[in-house]
Amino acid sequence: MKFSENWLRSYVPTTATREELIATLTAIGLEVEDVTVLGQSLDGVVVAQILSAEKHPEADRLQVCQVDVGNGTVVQIVCGAPNARAGLKAPLAMVGADLPGGMAIKAAKLRGVESSGMLCSAKELGVDADASGLFELPADAPAGAPLAGYLGLPDASIEIKLTPNRADCFSVRGIAFDVAAASGSEVVPFEATPVAAQSDARLAVELDAGSDAPR
Secondary structure (H helix, E strand, O other), X not given: OEEEHHHHHHHOOOOOOHHHHHHHHHHOOOEEEEEEEEOOOOOOEEEEEEEEEEEXXXXXXXXXXXXXXOXXXXXEEEEOXXXXXXXXXXXXXXXXXXXXXXXXXXXXEEOXXXXXXXXXXXXXXXXXOOOOOOOOEOOOOOOOOEHHHHHOOOEEEEEEEXXXXXXXXXXXXXXXXXXXXXXXXXOOOOOOOOOOOOOOOOOOOOOOOHHHOOO
């Protein structure tokens, strides 16, 4: 069973550190097998929109992109991702950013064309293993917004080992009740918007067993 640390914390507010939370899970029988940290070191990475993407004059696989980084600021980025295209929203590591893995972003010239930053894949940001192209963001993502805040990062993917008798913990909310009981906290009430009925059909239920089936 894998779940998001932030998602769990949204159900059971706690000031426990990640290490303390992991220790609590294991202590109550929900053995933690793996923890993958997501979205660390994303300072200087923002939501950006590619305004135009033109073929690099000296390289077939590169494109010269004009990129909106918010507040009317446009920067030029040389990009080799196959899905780079006009209109795409994607993460941009600005000059001065330090990405996970120690990659420092500097202004550079690629085949003679200036590039002021780097459009990023999910793998380069440490949020996923996909390195096939740029990390595509929803069309309504606000250009210029810090990527970490927009995606609710940093976070961690926690994997626990469940035995068949613990089906109550096949959901994040089920795990939250165990954590709340162990930490003296309470689970946040679940709120869901009612869905209007789409049919007037009714199923008749009759009880014929009498006292043999009192409920």
